[in-house]
Amino acid sequence: MQKNPIVPFILIAAFGIALIFFLSIQGVDKKKEIAEGHEEGATEETEGGESAEGFDPEAVAQGKCISCHGGDLAGQGNFPSLVDTKLSKEEIAEVITNGKGAMPPGLVEEANVDAMAEYILTLE
Numbered sequence: 001m002q003k004n005p006i007v008p009f010i011l012i013a014a015f016g017i018a019l020i021f022f023l024s025i026q027g028v029d030k031k032k033e034i035a036e037g038h039e040e041g042a043t044e045e046t047e048g049g050e051s052a053e054g055f056d057p058e059a060v061a062q063g064k065c066i067s068c069h070g071g072d073l074a075g076q077g078n079f080p081s082l083v084d085t086k087l088s089k090e091e092i093a094e095v096i097t098n099g100k101g102a103m104p105p106g107l108v109e110e111a112n113v114d115a116m117a118e119y120i121l122t123l124e
């Protein structure tokens with residue numbers, strides 16, 4: 001039987017295409033994993049779909065809280081320290097959601113308030 005010189009090329013092409021499929025499917029899986037919050041600082045409790053994907057409380061604190069509560073959230077002037085607060089998680093969440101005194105409400109989206117309160121509790 002005469003060998004068709006094209007066959008090895010077809011095999012290599014088919015292998016290449018299969019490889020592309022394999023890698024892209026793997027990529028989609030990885031993407032999901034990353035989106036589900038495997039970054040540092042993400043709490044284990046994000047599983048139940050409580051907090052939005054990729055919420056990073058530390059980054060949000062740096063962006064939205066330090067202007068009043070100070071660079072390390074340890075308080076400044078009339079703004080109380082969030083470090084080692086005596087408040088419970090629920091009380092912190094309540095302040096974040098509804099504001100308090102000069103503190104405006106709604107700085108953190110509702111879905112992320114819990115994660116934010118948990119983060120505040122880790123400050124020391």
Ligand code: HEC
Pocket residue numbers: 060061064065066067068069078079080081082085086087092095096100101102103104107108116120
């Ligand atoms: C505009 C200034 C301002 C910003 C921004 C701000 N806060 Fe506040 N925060 C305050 C003030 C003022 C109080 C004290 C309110 C009072 O006791 O009357 C307070 C109190 C709190 C308390 C209660 C502390 C205690 O011991 O009673 C928590 C918790 C808190 N803030 C969390 C946050 C978080 C988290 C952010 C960022 C998402 C934030 N705050 C951003 C001004 C601010």
